[in-house]
Amino acid sequence: MSPERTESPLGRSGWAGDLPPPGSPRPWPRAFPPPKAAVAGQRSPSPRSLWPVPSGTRCSPRTSCRHPVRAYAEEVTLTLESDRLLIRDWEEADAEAAVEIYGSADVAQWLSPAIERIDEVATMKRVLAAWVEAQPNFVLPAGRWAVLRKDTNELVGGLLIRLLPPYEEDLEIGWQLKPSAWGYGYATEASRTLMRWAFTEGGIDELFAVARPHNERALATAGRLGMEWVGETDKYYGLNLQVYRIRAGDFKAEDAKEHPPAPGDD
Numbered sequence: 278m279s280p281e282r283t284e285s286p287l288g289r290s291g292w293a294g295d296l297p298p299p300g301s302p303r304p305w306p307r308a309f310p311p312p313k314a315a316v317a318g319q320r321s322p323s324p325r326s327l328w329p330v331p332s333g334t335r336c337s338p339r340t341s342c343r344h345p346v347r348a349y350a351e352e353v354t355l356t357l358e359s360d361r362l363l364i365r366d367w368e369e370a371d372a373e374a375a376v377e378i379y380g381s382a383d384v385a386q387w388l389s390p391a392i393e394r395i396d397e398v399a400t401m402k403r404v405l406a407a408w409v410e411a412q413p414n415f416v417l418p419a420g421r422w423a424v425l426r427k428d429t430n431e432l433v434g435g436l437l438i439r440l441l442p443p444y445e446e447d448l449e450i451g452w453q454l455k456p457s458a459w460g461y462g463y464a465t466e467a468s469r470t471l472m473r474w475a476f477t478e479g480g481i482d483e484l485f486a487v488a489r490p491h492n493e494r495a496l497a498t499a500g501r502l503g504m505e506w507v508g509e510t511d512k513y514y515g516l517n518l519q520v521y522r523i524r525a526g527d528f529k530a531e532d533a534k535e536h537p538p539a540p541g542d543d
């Protein structure tokens with residue numbers, strides 16, 4: 278490992294830029310709904326379920342499958358499930374598996390902002406520690422999450438929602454899978470699940486995705502998610518990027534066909 282990288286893995290990775298400044302609880306003056314208040318040791322007064330968690334689901338005491346809104350409350354955790362996948366907060370213990378994602382040149386070459394691949398477990402561990410520390414400071418529904426296969430518990434990817442620079446008005450959803458997990462629909466499935474939560478609990482009207490022009494797989498995933506191409510820009514990260522957008526109403530209308538609300542859900 279180079280001394281430079283040891284000193285500043287986040288700075289070199291370029292992925293520190295979206296982290297809230299240390300000690301700054303709500304860094305962005307954004308018109309999102311404020312996080313719901315939490316009282317230490319108590320559950321939210323009347324948390325409502327988002328969508329049914331399949332029976333047999335394992336929810337750790339630290340996490341709440343049915344009340345992911347608590348992600349932005351006291352415990353700062355989120356767990357969502359789809360048919361095959363689990364979306365949860367990152368943990369430092371994910372470092373070795375995460376290197377298969379962020380250490381891969383096939384993944385890193387497409388990321389924005391441009392990053393150096395993170396190919397050492399120790400470096401990845403520090404990056405994850407920063408992500409874990411930053412998570413409570415994101416404004417709902419922004420954050421970073423790990424994606425795992427439910428049947429094997431294998432970490433297959435990462436998901437994020439964050440404000441796009443430079444104006445920090447538009448929210449981006451981003452997805453990264455380790456190459457051996459490409460071609461199974463995991464990015465589409467996990468993103469759809471996260472979008473359902475973001476549009477339901479995040480109170481947002483739209484989500485964007487950005488990808489480099491020749492990133493065919495990412496562009497195809499945006500299309501599979503029902504996102505529409507809205508243009509090309511160089512205003513984000515100084516990169517030439519294709520921009521896709523989906524509005525809450527369009528997503529919900531499409532999603533309702535595939536996931537009709539279960540009895541008892543509001």
Ligand SMILES: CC(C)(COP(=O)(O)OP(=O)(O)OC[C@H]1O[C@@H](n2cnc3c(N)ncnc32)[C@H](O)[C@@H]1OP(=O)(O)O)[C@@H](O)C(=O)NCCC(=O)NCCS
Pocket residue numbers: 383384385387388389451452453454455458459460461462463464465466487488489492494495497498501
């Ligand atoms: C972008 C990226 C996540 C796409 O991975 P992916 O596996 O192709 O994405 P999807 O989840 O949409 O899967 C679609 C593929 O799975 C197949 N598939 C299998 N089962 C499927 C299912 N149940 N649902 C949907 N697709 C399915 C599709 O046919 C398609 O295969 P094909 O591309 O060979 O035609 C991945 O290439 C990646 O991590 N790239 C680097 C990071 C990156 O570019 N991120 C985005 C920009 S920041």
